[in-house]
Amino acid sequence: MHPMLNIAIRAARKAGNHIAKSLEKTDSIHVSSKGLNDLVTNIDKEAEAIIIETIKASYPDHCFAGEELGLAEGRDKECQWIIDPLDGTANFVRGLPHYAVSIALKMRGRMEVACVYDPMRNELFTATRGQGAQLNSQRIRASQPRDLTGTIIATGFPFKAKQHSESYINILGSVFADCADVRRAGSAALDLCYVAAGRVDGFFEFGLKPWDIAAGDLIAREAGAIVTDFSGNTNYLASGNIVCGNARVVKPLLSKIRAHGNEGMLK
Numbered sequence: 181m182h183p184m185l186n187i188a189i190r191a192a193r194k195a196g197n198h199i200a201k202s203l204e205k206t207d208s209i210h211v212s213s214k215g216l217n218d219l220v221t222n223i224d225k226e227a228e229a230i231i232i233e234t235i236k237a238s239y240p241d242h243c244f245a246g247e248e249l250g251l252a253e254g255r256d257k258e259c260q261w262i263i264d265p266l267d268g269t270a271n272f273v274r275g276l277p278h279y280a281v282s283i284a285l286k287m288r289g290r291m292e293v294a295c296v297y298d299p300m301r302n303e304l305f306t307a308t309r310g311q312g313a314q315l316n317s318q319r320i321r322a323s324q325p326r327d328l329t330g331t332i333i334a335t336g337f338p339f340k341a342k343q344h345s346e347s348y349i350n351i352l353g354s355v356f357a358d359c360a361d362v363r364r365a366g367s368a369a370l371d372l373c374y375v376a377a378g379r380v381d382g383f384f385e386f387g388l389k390p391w392d393i394a395a396g397d398l399i400a401r402e403a404g405a406i407v408t409d410f411s412g413n414t415n416y417l418a419s420g421n422i423v424c425g426n427a428r429v430v431k432p433l434l435s436k437i438r439a440h441g442n443e444g445m446l447k
């Protein structure tokens with residue numbers, strides 16, 4: 181195994197165990213608001229500190245970009261860890277057992293290793309560039325539908341950008357008309373991993389942050405899915421607008437997004 185993936189897994193499991201343990205004493209969980217419809221808890225912050233401490237013990241010179249603690253520059257500018265300590269915080273604070281720790285390493289501008297750990301199901305999704313994707317060490321592959329017929333498509337609602345609700349609902353209506361059904365589970369990292377595992381056939385969402393999708397992106401691509409932004413290009417980490425699935429799913433999703441999306445969301 182890639183030594184850096186090994187460290188990522190160690191950090192993700194430690195953070196995941198901390199999150200799971202916190203459920204045993206719920207009065208130790210303190211929720212605060214970062215902005216409109218955007219929650220954070222002390223557990224998110226503690227989990228991120230655990231991840232950074234674990235990685236730093238092996239790679240003290242690397243750089244870090246985390247959802248809660250922000251940027252930390254190191255001497256080695258070629259290696260940056262992109263961390264979401266708890267993707268799905270809104271689920272976590274309500275006791276909905278669907279969230280994950282997400283860790284990716286970007287090396288010289290490319291995702292090199294990634295892991296997403298779901299502590300509720302003890303599911304570990306991993307990938308190393310060029311070496312495929314795994315769920316609990318078993319190889320996973322994205323599904324290969326011929327078009328949207330019969331597919332289940334995951335998505336997320338624009339909870340932070342409600343001015344785009346109407347366009348979003350029009351896109352969703354058009355997708356729903358052609359696929360079998362839709363899921364909105366609340367963790368973009370797990371949505372991408374579920375595409376990788378063939379549990380859903382496609383995923384689209386807009387306005388995400390790099391830490392929500394950095395690890396899931398590599399895992400989905402290594403499982404044979406394609407990942408694009410709303411223009412069909414690869415600028416999704418910067419724009420936060422993402423479409424994922426096999427080519428025959430991504431193509432109709434993109435054309436529906438372009439047909440019904442407004443200009444403000446089509447970046």
Ligand code: 2AM
Nearest residue numbers: 217266267268269270336366367368392
């Ligand atoms: P987070 O839990 O790390 O913030 C799904 O729509 C994505 O949006 C998740 O990856 C989640 O990441 C983020 N998100 C933030 N606030 C949310 C909310 N109120 N409801 C759903 N998702 C939210």
Ligand code: CA
Nearest residue numbers: 264267268392
């Ligand atoms: Ca997140």
